[in-house]
Amino acid sequence: MQKPSLPEGTRDFGPEQARKRAWIFDTIRSVFVKFGFQPLETPAMENLSTLTGKYGDEGDQLLFKILNNGDFLKDADPELLAAKNSAKLLPQISKRGLRYDLTVPFARFVVMNRQTLTFPFKRYQIQPVWRADRPQKGRYREFFQCDADVIGSDSLLYEAELTQIYDEAFAKLGIPVVILINNRKILFGIAEAAGIADRFMDMTVAIDKLHKISPDGVRQELARKDIPADSIEKVMKILANPSLEALRPLFANSETGLKGIAELERVFHLLGKTPLKNEIRFDITLARGLTYYTGCIFEVANKRIGMGSIGGGGRYADLTGVFGMPGLSGVGISFGADRIYDVLDRLNLFPENLNESVPVLFVAFDEATHEYAFECVSRVRVAGLAAELYPEPGKLKKQFEYAAKRNVPYVVIVGETEMASGMLTVKNQISGEQRNMTVEELIGFLSK
RNA sequence: GAGAUUGUAGCUCAGCUGGUUAGAGCGCUGGUUUGUGGCACCAGAGGUCGGGGGUUCGAACCCCCUCAUUCUCCCCA
Numbered sequence: 001m002q003k004p005s006l007p008e009g010t011r012d013f014g015p016e017q018a019r020k021r022a023w024i025f026d027t028i029r030s031v032f033v034k035f036g037f038q039p040l041e042t043p044a045m046e047n048l049s050t051l052t053g054k055y056g057d058e059g060d061q062l063l064f065k066i067l068n069n070g071d072f073l074k075d076a077d078p079e080l081l082a083a084k085n086s087a088k089l090l091p092q093i094s095k096r097g098l099r100y101d102l103t104v105p106f107a108r109f110v111v112m113n114r115q116t117l118t119f120p121f122k123r124y125q126i127q128p129v130w131r132a133d134r135p136q137k138g139r140y141r142e143f144f145q146c147d148a149d150v151i152g153s154d155s156l157l158y159e160a161e162l163t164q165i166y167d168e169a170f171a172k173l174g175i176p177v178v179i180l181i182n183n184r185k186i187l188f189g190i191a192e193a194a195g196i197a198d199r200f201m202d203m204t205v206a207i208d209k210l211h212k213i214s215p216d217g218v219r220q221e222l223a224r225k226d227i228p229a230d231s232i233e234k235v236m237k238i239l240a241n242p243s244l245e246a247l248r249p250l251f252a253n254s255e256t257g258l259k260g261i262a263e264l265e266r267v268f269h270l271l272g273k274t275p276l277k278n279e280i281r282f283d284i285t286l287a288r289g290l291t292y293y294t295g296c297i298f299e300v301a302n303k304r305i306g307m308g309s310i311g312g313g314g315r316y317a318d319l320t321g322v323f324g325m326p327g328l329s330g331v332g333i334s335f336g337a338d339r340i341y342d343v344l345d346r347l348n349l350f351p352e353n354l355n356e357s358v359p360v361l362f363v364a365f366d367e368a369t370h371e372y373a374f375e376c377v378s379r380v381r382v383a384g385l386a387a388e389l390y391p392e393p394g395k396l397k398k399q400f401e402y403a404a405k406r407n408v409p410y411v412v413i414v415g416e417t418e419m420a421s422g423m424l425t426v427k428n429q430i431s432g433e434q435r436n437m438t439v440e441e442l443i444g445f446l447s448k
Numbered sequence: 449g450a451g452a453u454u455g456u457a458g459c460u461c462a463g464c465u466g467g468u469u470a471g472a473g474c475g476c477u478g479g480u481u482u483g484u485g486g487c488a489c490c491a492g493a494g495g496u497c498g499g500g501g502g503u504u505c506g507a508a509c510c511c512c513c514u515c516a517u518u519c520u521c522c523c524c525a
Contacts (some may be wrong), residue, residue, distance in 0.1 A: 005516075008517085058522080061449090062524090131524080133523075139524075312525075335525090337525085338525070363483095404486055405485085429486090
């Protein structure tokens with residue numbers, strides 16, 4: 001007999017976990033829908049050509065590839081095979097891969113359906129993605145992403161609305177958060193002001209680590225990238241600056257930097273016209289590693305416990321360009337569902353009633369009462385309520401233990417007396433109190 | 449890709465410098481209580497000590513290989 005096991009970095013979600021996760025997804029989805037986003041689902045697998053080259057060299061390595069069906073070595077180049085040249089052999093033996101995120105499939109979908117879509121196109125998508133990463137704390141090889149993106153508009157209204165979505169969703173989930181906002185153009189302004197515009201990405205990647213490593217660590221990181229010492233000090237000096245206002249004079253010679261300031265001011269202006277439940281903060285050190293962001297960028301941090309970011313996103317100028325449809329600006333956000341789960345779990349913030357499976361369980365003593373109970377259960381279900389009947393009549397002890405383990409709040413006892421009178425015995429499992437009532441009364445009782 | 453960690457019952461773990469029939473708690477099954485669960489008591493089932501090889505009179509424990517886990521770095525959610 002073989003021991004059952006799970007592939008590295010994957011997990012099962014048992015009933016309780018699955019219910020909690022469904023609650024998270026439903027909560028987030030309801031906010032997406034409220035802001036007019038439409039659902040989209042794409043296949044788990046994409047053509048490898050769609051995926052490769054979109055996430056950098058590292059990303060390509062982390063793609064799960066799917067072996068071709070049939071005799072997949074038949075058409076493989078014998079020389080490559082003999083040389084064990086995996087990299088060059090790959091396209092000959094694998095045509096498909098599992099999706100790595102939801103953004104690239106979304107871009108592919110938009111380009112393929114450009115004739116029928118109405119722009120701006122707002123979609124949300126809640127599906128699993130796969131990465132052949134080394135699993136560790138809070139990181140899995142299969143995990144869910146909850147994305148909302150708008151494509152086909154460069155209006156800053158959407159930056160404001162997506163911030164509102166974060167605000168409302170986390171308020172509904174009961175997690176107090178800080179929503180951090182920055183703008184890639186401001187980061188570019190820093191690079192220009194420090195005279196290292198050509199090293200923009202190196203600088204960004206280093207700044208992104210500021211939260212993890214000390215300012216000195218960032219200095220070392222920058223120095224390692226051969227950035228001149230005086231430029232490094234200029235960068236660090238600007239980073240120490242917390243407000244948009246004070247930034248403006250420093251960006252006198254950076255048109256892009258000034259534009260970034262103006263964009264953020266516009267977003268904050270719009271947000272000022274609506275009540276928000278969480279703190280929204282400009283954070284000049286927020287960088288985000290992904291290269292395709294070009295404007296505003298977001299990140300959500302929970303206030304209670306340290307645990308990476310639980311959401312992030314930003315504006316990208318040209319996501320569909322690689323698929324031959326340039327000039328479409330988009331902006332999107334993502335919720336880290338798995339980490340949100342961990343935060344809710346650690347802080348005990350899940351709603352109480354989530355682990356109740358059914359509101360009522362029927363129990364009976366013998367064949368005759370069991371059949372009568374079956375009729376009663378059916379009538380409760382016809383009324384639209386969930387109900388369950390224990391499969392065998394007999395010992396109440398066993399049936400009550402089952403009810404307790406399933407967290408059923410009410411148990412209906414059906415015996416000869418009940419069957420004769422039509423008055424069921426209904427026991428409240430929490431208080432222990434018992435009452436007699438007809439099926440109709442039970443339905444009314446459970447409905448409120 | 450690099451480094452570390454752990455692997456003993458369904459679960460969480462104990463097992464002293466290698467020594468005879470491998471333990472506990474929880475869970476499970478049955479009973480005390482065949483019209484009432486959570487508590488208590490009693491009894492019981494359940495393990496080729498991740499797998500393979502080696503050292504030894506003797507290995508859960510020491511050595512080698514292998515598989516798997518968890519964590520850190522890189523990168524990211």
